[in-house]
Amino acid sequence: MSTQKGNTQRSRSQKHQNKTAFKNTLHDTSQRTKLINNVQISDVCVRCKEIIEWKIKYKKYKPLTQPRKCVRCEQKNVKKAYHVMCTDCGKKFGVCTKCCEAKEVITTKPDEKEQLKLDNEMKNLLQSLPERKRRTFLRYMSKKNEENSEKNDEEKKEDLKSKLNALKTDDDELNDLSDFDDFDSSDE
The missing domain is CATH 1.20.5 (Single alpha-helices involved in coiled-coils or other helix-helix interfaces)
Known part of the structure; x- marks a missing residue:
């Protein structure tokens, strides 16, 4: 796109067309990648679940190495990456453990x-x-x-x-x- 003021229309198509879809296990078949692909996402709202799934799909997900501190109970109980609240507090207050909003929370069956x-x-x-x-x-x-x-x-x-x-x-x-x-x- 041009940097001219008001020139918002592109005159050509996208230069680099993706021929194949991205696969996060194409070149990396390590145990860590397998573990990340098998992560079960639970106790979050639909939007947060989609965000975490995107991170897993495009190899942006970084698991926690140590438990984090919960924003409600101030204990080191948060064991899932990108969550800010422990599952106990999330269930007690009926909120998403990632965004802390009172939305419909998705729970999954235990593995x-x-x-x-x-x-x-x-x-x-x-x-x-x-x-x-x-x-x-x-x-x-x-x-x-x-x-x-x-x-x-x-x-x-x-x-x-x-x-x-x-x-x-x-x-x-x-x-x-x-x-x-x-x-x-x-x-x-």
Whole structure:
């Protein structure tokens, strides 16, 4: 384009035409690039998600090396690049963790590693319960799955965790009482 005042119309086409699309793994197949390509973007609004996806696509994304400080709770809990707020504060206040605006936030399901970790944790908690409590919890879980199909996964998990913790604390209280009963009977 000319620098003449008022000359805003270009008389020719673009000089350098892109023949092929940009591929961020064309010359770089390192482990870091694979890790960046597999990043799951969550707890952000649609616009911020598109921005981060663009950065990943055109090799502009730079992951964090150390956690950043959250702007709300002032703790070093921000583990995702370009986010300014931790996920806990974002969920608590219902805002995007990148732009801090109260928009519709996109949440994604946990990836395979996180899902396996959660499943193993749940199995360990179930195995620590006695058989009677375990069956009670499994019946409760199946009943809730049939009953509340419209609830989102986060609410279901919180409900199941609270029920499991309630069963666990009931079991702990019973064990504590039985320990005292045994102690009292030996004194006589």
